[in-house]
Every structure is written in C-alpha cells, then in structure tokens.
Amino acid sequence: MTLRSARLLVLLAATALAPPASAKDGFVLDDEVAICAGCHGEDGVPVDPEYPAIWGQQYFYIYTQLRDYxxxxxxxxxxxxxxxxxxxxxxxxxxxxxxxxxWPAIPSQAQDGDEALANTAFTAAQCSACHGKWQGDSRIPRLAGQQAGYLSKTMHDFKTEVRMNAPDMSNIMKQYDEPTIEAMARYLSSLVLH
Ligand code: HEC
Ligand code: HEC
Known part of the structure; x- marks a missing residue:
C-alpha cells in the first residue's frame, strides 16, 4: 500500500465516524447571538426590510427553521x-x-385597501384554522407585526416552492396573485397583539 492510499483510508475512516450534524467548535451562546444580531438586529429590529424579526418568535418554530435550513x-x-x-x-x-x-415594534406598512383585500384572502383560505389571531403557537410562527418585506418574500417563496418545508402553505399561496400577497404582508405587519 502506498503512503497516499494509506492516508486516503485514514481520511475515509474519519469521515465514516463523523456524526451526521457536527457541532460548531467553541460554541459560546453570546458570541453566536452577536453574529445573528448583525442581520436580525441588536434590539430585535432587523437591519433590512426583507429580514425577519426573530425576537419573541415561537421556540419550536425557530428550532425547526434552523434544522430545515x-x-x-x-x-x-x-x-x-x-x-x-x-x-x-x-x-x-x-x-x-x-x-x-x-417582540420588537416594527413600523406598519399597511396602505388603504390592504385590510379588506387581506381579510377576503384570510377567510377564503381559512388561515385562522392554523394561525389563530397570528400570535403563533409552537410550530406555527407569529406573523402579527412581522416585517412586511420579509412576509411578502417568504409567501412568494412558498408559492414558487423555493421554500419547500410547508406544502400546505405552498398550495395556499399558489391561489394568490402578487398584489394580494403584498396586501396580506403589509396588513399583517400592522397587527399589534394585546
Ligand atoms: C447575514 C445575515 C444573517 C445572519 C448573520 C443571520 N441571519 Fe437569520 N435570516 C437572515 C435572512 C435574510 C433570513 C430570511 C431567509 C429566507 O427568506 O428564507 C433569515 C431567516 C432566519 C430565520 C427564519 C425566520 C422565519 O420567520 O421563518 C431564523 C429562525 C433565523 N434566521 C435565525 C438566525 C439565527 C439564530 C442566526 C445566528 C446564529 C441568524 N439567523 C443569523 C439573515 C441572517
Ligand atoms: C393548514 C394550516 C395552515 C393554514 C390554513 C395556513 N397556514 Fe401559514 N403556516 C402554517 C405552518 C405550519 C407554518 C410554518 C411552516 C414551517 O414550519 O416552515 C406556516 C407559515 C406561514 C408563513 C411564514 C412565516 C414566517 O415567519 O416565515 C406565512 C407568511 C403564513 N404561514 C401565512 C399564511 C396565510 C396568509 C394563510 C392564509 C391565506 C395561511 N398561512 C394559512 C400553517 C398554515
């Protein structure tokens, strides 16, 4: 056996023994949180309108999204x-x-007419059967007061199946045109939970 093939064997053996999802070495929660803050915001308000707020989001939803990505x-x-x-x-x-x-205070993006258009779509698709009053619960994300730019992008991603982790959501979003998706996104951004 040559030295080169011996090295290759050692390498292959190491790969086979590696756990399926390896832990990040030197993980310190505060340091990782500081990396997230660069985009999701120091105070919970994301640095870009297309980035989602994650402060105060449901625990199990955040966890499943990290695993799904x-x-x-x-x-x-x-x-x-x-x-x-x-x-x-x-x-x-x-x-x-x-x-x-x-949960951070995010400025509403709602425009005249959004509420009526959004509510017609919500009733037709029975969103409340799963989303309740948009407060979130376990695997269901909170949407009330979420960034409009992000909501519209992710609903579009469901529709075009760039986001494949919720087939129900894809089927629902395929029924809506872009102006309706944008109205729903802006209206949801305006909702405040009491
Ligand atoms: C360089 C910018 C950036 C950094 C750093 C970053 N994120 Fe994100 N995050 C994003 C963007 C952009 C999205 C939306 C992606 C999409 O549309 O699917 C996102 C989406 C998410 C989502 C999904 C939210 C939802 O409502 O579905 C979670 C959860 C999340 N990020 C957690 C984290 C955590 C935890 C960290 C730190 C370990 C982190 N992110 C670091 C930019 C970033
Ligand atoms: C059958 C149950 C069900 C119905 C009906 C439903 N949803 Fe969802 N929705 C979910 C689930 C579950 C998720 C989380 C998917 C995941 O884990 O990625 C979700 C995720 C979402 C997200 C992504 C939020 C984020 O932070 O990324 C949006 C936006 C959304 N739904 C909007 C709607 C709207 C608007 C309607 C009605 C027009 C609707 N949903 C109807 C179950 C449902």
Missing part, C-alpha cells in the same frame, strides 16, 4: 450556511434565547 428543506443563500454550522443542541439553545426576547 441546515437540511436543505428550506433554501436561502444566507441562512442555509449559517444554520448548517450548528448541531441540534446548539440550535435549541439559539431558539430558546431568541424565543425569550421581547
């Missing part, structure tokens, strides 16, 4: 790489941290 069930040029760095336990710690924060 890491596994390729949800595709995004930024978050796929970010989420792939963490194993399950680390993803749980991040989800616990963000779920425990206070």
């Amino acid at each position: 890491a596994a390729g069930r949800r595709e995004n040029e930024i978050m796929t790489g970010v989420a792939a760095e963490y194993d399950k336990d680390q993803a749980k710690q991040l989800a616990e941290h963000f779920a425990a924060q206070t």
Whole structure:
C-alpha cells in the first residue's frame, strides 16, 4: 500500500465516524447571538426590510427553521450556511434565547385597501384554522407585526416552492396573485397583539 492510499483510508475512516450534524467548535451562546444580531438586529429590529424579526418568535418554530435550513428543506443563500454550522443542541439553545426576547415594534406598512383585500384572502383560505389571531403557537410562527418585506418574500417563496418545508402553505399561496400577497404582508405587519 502506498503512503497516499494509506492516508486516503485514514481520511475515509474519519469521515465514516463523523456524526451526521457536527457541532460548531467553541460554541459560546453570546458570541453566536452577536453574529445573528448583525442581520436580525441588536434590539430585535432587523437591519433590512426583507429580514425577519426573530425576537419573541415561537421556540419550536425557530428550532425547526434552523434544522430545515441546515437540511436543505428550506433554501436561502444566507441562512442555509449559517444554520448548517450548528448541531441540534446548539440550535435549541439559539431558539430558546431568541424565543425569550421581547417582540420588537416594527413600523406598519399597511396602505388603504390592504385590510379588506387581506381579510377576503384570510377567510377564503381559512388561515385562522392554523394561525389563530397570528400570535403563533409552537410550530406555527407569529406573523402579527412581522416585517412586511420579509412576509411578502417568504409567501412568494412558498408559492414558487423555493421554500419547500410547508406544502400546505405552498398550495395556499399558489391561489394568490402578487398584489394580494403584498396586501396580506403589509396588513399583517400592522397587527399589534394585546
Ligand atoms: C447575514 C445575515 C444573517 C445572519 C448573520 C443571520 N441571519 Fe437569520 N435570516 C437572515 C435572512 C435574510 C433570513 C430570511 C431567509 C429566507 O427568506 O428564507 C433569515 C431567516 C432566519 C430565520 C427564519 C425566520 C422565519 O420567520 O421563518 C431564523 C429562525 C433565523 N434566521 C435565525 C438566525 C439565527 C439564530 C442566526 C445566528 C446564529 C441568524 N439567523 C443569523 C439573515 C441572517
Ligand atoms: C393548514 C394550516 C395552515 C393554514 C390554513 C395556513 N397556514 Fe401559514 N403556516 C402554517 C405552518 C405550519 C407554518 C410554518 C411552516 C414551517 O414550519 O416552515 C406556516 C407559515 C406561514 C408563513 C411564514 C412565516 C414566517 O415567519 O416565515 C406565512 C407568511 C403564513 N404561514 C401565512 C399564511 C396565510 C396568509 C394563510 C392564509 C391565506 C395561511 N398561512 C394559512 C400553517 C398554515
């Protein structure tokens, strides 16, 4: 056996023994949270209208999204790489941290006519059967007061199946044209939970 093939064998053996999702080395929660803050905001208000608020989002929803990005069930040029760095336990710690924060105040983007158009769509698709009053619950995300730019982008991603982790949501969004999706997104951004 040559030295080169011996090295290759050692390498293959190491790969076979590696756990399926490797933990990020030197994981310190505060340091990771500071990385997230660069986009999701120091105070919970994201730095870009197309980035979602994650402060105060549901624990189990945050956790499943991190796992879905890491596994390729949800595709995004930024978050796929970010989420792939963490194993399950680390993803749980991040989800616990963000779920425990206070939801930020995000300026409403609603325009005249959005409420009527959105409510017609909500009734037709029976959104409330799963989303209730948009407050979120476990696997169901909070949408009340979410960023309009993000909501419209992700509903479009469901429609075009860039986001593949919720087939029900894709089927629903295929029924709506872009102006309706944008009206729903702007109206949801205006909702305040009491
Ligand atoms: C470079 C910017 C950037 C960084 C850093 C970043 N994110 Fe994100 N995050 C985004 C963007 C953009 C999206 C929306 C992606 C999409 O449309 O699918 C997103 C989406 C998410 C979502 C899904 C939210 C939802 O409502 O579905 C979660 C959860 C999340 N990020 C958590 C994190 C955590 C935890 C960290 C730190 C470990 C982090 N992100 C770091 C930009 C970033
Ligand atoms: C059959 C149940 C069901 C119905 C009906 C439903 N949803 Fe959803 N929706 C979900 C689930 C579950 C998720 C979380 C999917 C995941 O884990 O990625 C979701 C996610 C979403 C998201 C993504 C939020 C985020 O933070 O990324 C939006 C936006 C959304 N729904 C809007 C709507 C609207 C608007 C309607 C009605 C027109 C609707 N949904 C009807 C179950 C439903």
